Amino acid sequence: xxxxxxxxxxxxxxxPATVSRVLNNRELVKEKTxxxxxxxxxxxxxHPNAAAKQxxxxxxxxxxxxxxxINVSLFAEIIKGVQNKAESKGYHVIICxxxxxxxxxxxxxxxxxxxxxxxxxxVAPEAAAEIFAEEADKGFTIGVIGRQIEHDSIPCxxxxxxxxxxxxxxxxxxxxxxxxxxxxxYPEATDAFERLEGYMKALHRSGIxxxxxxxxxxxxxxxxxxxxxxRLREKGHAFTAVYAANDEMALGVYKAxxxxxxxxxxxxxxxxxxxxxxxxxxxxHLSTVEQPSYLMGSMLAEKLLSLLGEEKPGPxxxxxxxxxxxxxxxxxxxxxxHREGGSASSGNLGG
Amino acid sequence: xxxxxxxxxxxxxxxPATVSRVLNNRELVKEKTxxxxxxxxxxxxxHPNAAAKQxxxxxxxxxxxxxxxINVSLFAEIIKGVQNKAESKGYHVIICxxxxxxxxxxxxxxxxxxxxxxxxxxVAPEAAAEIFAEEADKGFTIGVIGRQIEHDSIPCxxxxxxxxxxxxxxxxxxxxxxxxxxxxxYPEATDAFERLEGYMKALHRSGIxxxxxxxxxxxxxxxxxxxxxxRLREKGHAFTAVYAANDEMALGVYKAxxxxxxxxxxxxxxxxxxxxxxxxxxxxHLSTVEQPSYLMGSMLAEKLLSLLGEEKPGPxxxxxxxxxxxxxxxxxxxxxxHREGGSASSGNLGG
DNA sequence: GTGAAAGCGCTAACAC
DNA sequence: GTGTTAGCGCTTTCAC
Numbered sequence: 253x254x255x256x257x258x259x260x261x262x263x264x265x266x267x268p269a270t271v272s273r274v275l276n277n278r279e280l281v282k283e284k285t286x287x288x289x290x291x292x293x294x295x296x297x298x299h300p301n302a303a304a305k306q307x308x309x310x311x312x313x314x315x316x317x318x319x320x321x322i323n324v325s326l327f328a329e330i331i332k333g334v335q336n337k338a339e340s341k342g343y344h345v346i347i348c349x350x351x352x353x354x355x356x357x358x359x360x361x362x363x364x365x366x367x368x369x370x371x372x373x374x375v376a377p378e379a380a381a382e383i384f385a386e387e388a389d390k391g392f393t394i395g396v397i398g399r400q401i402e403h404d405s406i407p408c409x410x411x412x413x414x415x416x417x418x419x420x421x422x423x424x425x426x427x428x429x430x431x432x433x434x435x436x437x438y439p440e441a442t443d444a445f446e447r448l449e450g451y452m453k454a455l456h457r458s459g460i461x462x463x464x465x466x467x468x469x470x471x472x473x474x475x476x477x478x479x480x481x482x483r484l485r486e487k488g489h490a491f492t493a494v495y496a497a498n499d500e501m502a503l504g505v506y507k508a509x510x511x512x513x514x515x516x517x518x519x520x521x522x523x524x525x526x527x528x529x530x531x532x533x534x535x536x537h538l539s540t541v542e543q544p545s546y547l548m549g550s551m552l553a554e555k556l557l558s559l560l561g562e563e564k565p566g567p568x569x570x571x572x573x574x575x576x577x578x579x580x581x582x583x584x585x586x587x588x589x590h591r592e593g594g595s596a597s598s599g600n601l602g603g
Numbered sequence: 604x605x606x607x608x609x610x611x612x613x614x615x616x617x618x619p620a621t622v623s624r625v626l627n628n629r630e631l632v633k634e635k636t637x638x639x640x641x642x643x644x645x646x647x648x649x650h651p652n653a654a655a656k657q658x659x660x661x662x663x664x665x666x667x668x669x670x671x672x673i674n675v676s677l678f679a680e681i682i683k684g685v686q687n688k689a690e691s692k693g694y695h696v697i698i699c700x701x702x703x704x705x706x707x708x709x710x711x712x713x714x715x716x717x718x719x720x721x722x723x724x725x726v727a728p729e730a731a732a733e734i735f736a737e738e739a740d741k742g743f744t745i746g747v748i749g750r751q752i753e754h755d756s757i758p759c760x761x762x763x764x765x766x767x768x769x770x771x772x773x774x775x776x777x778x779x780x781x782x783x784x785x786x787x788x789y790p791e792a793t794d795a796f797e798r799l800e801g802y803m804k805a806l807h808r809s810g811i812x813x814x815x816x817x818x819x820x821x822x823x824x825x826x827x828x829x830x831x832x833x834r835l836r837e838k839g840h841a842f843t844a845v846y847a848a849n850d851e852m853a854l855g856v857y858k859a860x861x862x863x864x865x866x867x868x869x870x871x872x873x874x875x876x877x878x879x880x881x882x883x884x885x886x887x888h889l890s891t892v893e894q895p896s897y898l899m900g901s902m903l904a905e906k907l908l909s910l911l912g913e914e915k916p917g918p919x920x921x922x923x924x925x926x927x928x929x930x931x932x933x934x935x936x937x938x939x940x941h942r943e944g945g946s947a948s949s950g951n952l953g954g
Numbered sequence: 955g956t957g958a959a960a961g962c963g964c965t966a967a968c969a970c
Numbered sequence: 971g972t973g974t975t976a977g978c979g980c981t982t983t984c985a986c
Contacts, residue, residue, distance in 0.1 A: 254716070256963055267973045272965055282971060299716035303657035304963035307978045312654065322682060322698075328674035335700060344719070346697045347673075349686060365605070365650035368695070503884070533854070534884045607979055618957045623981055633955060655979035658962045958985080969974075 255298045264292040275300060306367070314344040315556065316369040317549075318360050318376060321351040326526050326545050330375055330397055333549025341557050343370075350376075354438075358383055364392045371556045373397060373549075378440040395556045397548050399442045400574060407559065407573035409552040413443050416541050416579045417450025417495070418457075420523050423539075423583065424493045425458045427590050429521060431491035433466040435480045435501050441472070444497040447525065451495055465489040470501040477501025481508045492520060493587070499524035499531050499540055502586075506534060517589035527582055536585035543579045551575050606649045615643035626651060657718070665695040666907065667720040668900075669711050669727060672702040677877050677896050681726055681748055684900025692908050694721075701727075705789075709734055715743045722907045724748060724900075729791040746907045748899050750793045751925060758910070758924035760903040764794050767892050767930045768801025768846070769808075771874050774890075774934065775844045776809045778941050780872060782842035784817040786831045786852050792823070795848040798876065802846055816840040821852040828855025836863075844872040844938070850879035850891055853937075857885060868940040878933055887936035894930045902926050 257275075261268045266285060273281050274289040281289075292298075306312045317334050319327040335345045346369060348360055357379045363369045364387065371393035374384065381401060387394055388405045396408040424432050434451045437444030448467070455462045465487045470476030477496055481504060484491070496502040502524030506516065514520050516536055524531060524540040531538035555573045608626075612619045617636060624632050625640040632640075643649075657663045668685050670678040686696045697720060699711055708730045714720045715738065722744035725735065732752055738745055739756045747759040775783050785802045788795030799818070806813045816838045821827030828847055832855060835842070847853040853875030857867065865871050867887055875882060875891040882889035906924045 254718075254963095257965095258963085268963090269965075269974080270972055273972085276965085278965090280971070285971080297716075299713060301658070301963050302717045302719045303654050303663065304978090305965080306654035307652070307658050307962090307980085308964045308966080310978075322673060323676055323679035325674055328679065331673060332700060332702070344697065346695065349683060351683070362650060365648075366653045367605075368653045530881055530884050533881050535886045608981095609979085619980080620958080620982080621956060624956085627981080629981090631955070636955080652979050655962090656981080658964085658978085659980045659982080661962075956986085958983105960981105960983085962980090962982105964978085965976105967974100967976085970972085 254301070255296050257298075257300065260289065260292045260296060260298050263296060264288045310367070311560075312344075312367060312370050313342060314346055314369045315371045315373065315553070316346045316348060316360065316363050317373045318348045318350060318357060320349075320375065320377075322347065322349045323351075325529055326543065327375060329545035330549035333546040333551075334373060334553040335549075336546075337550045337553035338557065343557065354378065361387055361392075364394070370560050371395065373552060373556065377443045378438050380440075393556060393559055395552045397552050407552060407555045407575070409548045409555075409575040409577060411543050411548070411577050411579040413446035414450035414453065416525075416581065417447040418454040419581055420495050420541065421451055421454030422458070423581065423587065424495070424521060424523070425454070425460070427493075427521060427587065429493040430460055431463075431466065431489070432460075432493045432495060433468070433484050433491040435477055435484075435494060435496040435505070436467065436469045437472040437497045437501075439469055444469075444472070447495075447497045463489060466491055470496070470504065472498050472500055474500045474504040474507065477504025478508050479504070481505045485512075493522070494520060495523045497525055499526045499528035499538060502538055502540070503528075503530065503534070506538075517586050521589060522586040531582075531584070539584045539587035540582050541579050542582050544577050548575075548577055551577070605652070606647050608649075608651065611640065611643045611647065611649050614647060615639045661718070662911075663695075663718060663721050664693060665697055665720045666722045666724065666904065667697045667699060667711065667714050668724045669699045669701060669708060671700075671726065671728075673698065673700045674702075676880055677894065678726060680896035681900035684897040684902075685724060685904040686900075687897075688901045688904035689908065694908065705729065712738055712743075715745070721911050722746065724903060724907065728794045729789050731791075744907060744910055746903045748903050758903060758906045758926070760899045760906075760926040760928060762894050762899070762928050762930040764797035765801035765804065767876075767932065768798040769805040770932055771846050771892065772802055772805035773809070774932065774938065775846070775872060775874070776805075776811070778844075778872060778938065780844040781811055782814075782817065782840070783811075783844045783846060784819070784835050784842040786828055786835070786845060786847040786856070787818065787820045788823040788848045788852075790820055795820075795823070798846075798848045814840060817842055821847070821855065823849050823851055825851045825855040825858065828852025829859050830855070832856045832859045843870075844874070846874045848876055850875035850877045850882050850889060853889055853891070854879075854881065854885070857889075868937050872940060873937040882933075882935070890935045890938035891933050892930050893933050895928050899926075899928055902928070 257268045257271050261271045271289050273279055274286050317331055322328055338345045357376050364372055373395045375397045377398055384406055385403045398410055400410050401408045436448050452462050468480040468483050470480040494505055502522050505522055509516055516522055524538050527540045527542035531540045608619045608622050611622045622640050624630055625637050666689055668682055673679055689696045708727050715723055724746045726748045735757055736754045749761055751761050752759045787799050803813050819831040819834050821831040845856055853873050856873055860867055867873055875889050878891045878893035882891045
């Protein structure tokens with residue numbers, strides 16, 4: 253078996269309590285004693301048992317992050333942001349990938365219930381908001397990334413999906429587009445929904461108004477975007493531009509266009525979201541929206557960690573921490589072909 | 604505070620020991636007693652405290668995975684493989700991303716020393732093999748992915764880097780290439796080194812022999828590949844094909860070619876490794892090698908988990924678990940332009 | 955088949 | 971400043 257604190261204590265000629273004090277630099281310890289203890293620790297290569305420490309101190313020094321898929325760069329970057337911040341404060345991070353397990357998010361609360369983690373960060377655009385509120389009300393420390401949560405003790409870090417979507421549509425309109433289609437994500441995903449709202453708002457402001465026929469849902473996947481695009485075409489309503497709620501679905505549009513011989517951007521302008529690395533390499537380069545994902549992870553982790561440091565706020569006491577971060581449009585070739593006139597009749601797709 | 608086992612015991616009218624037996628379905632418990640206990644657990648929404656359980660049982664039911672960068676698809680897939688297998692056996696996974704911390708791998712052994720994890724999986728191509736051996740000899744359970752380790756109690760799962768590299772070069776030779784350059788990774792990375800060995804072996808077998816001037820190291824990054832390619836050109840030794848030890852560096856070659864007006868594959872054939880998703884989208888599509896990354900993660904996790912289940916093998920007792928998996932070439936446009944003749948003078952690059 | 959009791963290795967009062 | 975002691979919540983002999 254490993255060495256324990258009592259062994260170190262004996263070797264240093266002190267009590268276990270003093271060793272503990274040195275280990276956690278809690279109270280003052282005489283410099284000479286501290287040296288002796290440190291030396292003994294080094295000599296015997298002592299490592300405090302994490303479980304015992306956790307059991308006694310009631311803290312695990314660990315936070316969890318729940319993401320839809322670690323193999324999506326956006327989420328991987330968020331994780332790195334969280335991890336970096338957490339490690340700098342002496343915390344560990346445990347990552348849960350729930351790909352293919354939509355709706356199982358509540359399972360992860362067990363990590364909180366059995367005290368495996370001190371706090372949990374959710375990146376779960378489609379989970380019902382109530383499940384978060386319920387846990388927070390029980391006194392658990394949780395945070396959410398990528399969506400706004402209306403709950404005083406749930407910090408969240410998000411970007412204004414509607415705002416940048418308005419910019420995307422305005423960009424299309426400036427290029428002369430009037431018939432603009434939208435491909436959304438899962439119906440329940442809040443971020444995709446907000447992007448749809450921005451799309452409609454912008455169309456309305458531009459005096460264009462929206463056509464229900466120009467809206468389809470993909471499922472955030474390339475294949476879903478591909479099929480959504482084909483459905484849009486089948487409806488026979490002409491359009492000259494497509495705004496896809498993420499880059500994956502935009503790639504699906506590329507695929508369909510390649511099969512159908514539709515030229516991007518001359519015949520169809522395309523815009524995505526996420527700044528997936530592929531968007532920079534594919535031909536033509538895909539216009540997209542960059543979210544500061546690493547920053548979002550880092551900022552929310554910081555907020556949560558500081559919450560863990562404080563005394564638990566009483567029920568109803570506000571944590572007051574909604575962090576909004578800016579996203580920016582990256583305009584590339586796929587959306588920059590200026591159309592003459594821009595009248596409805598210039599549409600040459602659909603039907 | 605949360606409910607504890609004694610609360611459940613009281614509610615069910617039994618002793619804590621019995622509740623524990625039900626929880627871990629250890630020994631036989633009368634069906635009726637078990638029902639009562641289960642009901643009480645449900646009623647009070649009881650969750651056993653993980654730290655207490657760990658401290659008492661000396662097992663954390665957690666394994667760790669150390670990867671160079673979670674935002675590299677190859678590693679993300681390995682992780683998913685590990686996670687999937689681990690979860691199916693009731694284990695948690697904790698992931699450590701050491702990007703930008705090359706050489707700090709030994710730090711992660713602390714996870715083992717303080718019993719935060721029961722086992723550790725390393726995906727660390729450039730770490731010194733001795734550090735693993737040292738830990739394994741101390742009785743810790745560790746495994747390695749992506750390289751072969753000559754140590755009886757360190758299971759590993761790897762692919763034959765030299766073998767597929769030979770195939771890559773043979774493919775080039777069949778296309779008529781004679782002057783073939785190689786861009787390696789970090790000098791210490793075992794996988795990149797084995798790819799270099801395969802490259803040299805194939806050249807030798809084909810009766811071509813190798814030119815030291817045609818070998819440069821990148822650092823597995825796009826930028827590194829870019830610079831390595833420029834260095835190769837500066838040396839003035841003509842070549843018509845490049846084998847890059849990973850796709851990232853191949854992308855760097857693409858970038859350089861684009862700037863210099865070199866056409867791929869007509870003037871230069873390119874081959875990468877990893878089947879990075881971008882390789883399928885970039886123009887021209889990049890030929891590459893696909894490693895079964897998810898499978899590697901899953902298989903090694905299974906091996907390690909089964910090791911944890913057994914009694915610790917005595918020192919010197921073999922775990923006997925080197926798992927070799929097959930990789931396959933994916934030949935795309937970047938390497939399929941057949942050259943006439945194939946004489947040395949047909950080289951038109953370099954100088 | 956079930957209960958009593960003894961710790962797992964550590965930290966936090968509380969003494970001194 | 972440092973030592974003593976009492977648990978944290980669970981599992982696991984050992985009785986019965």
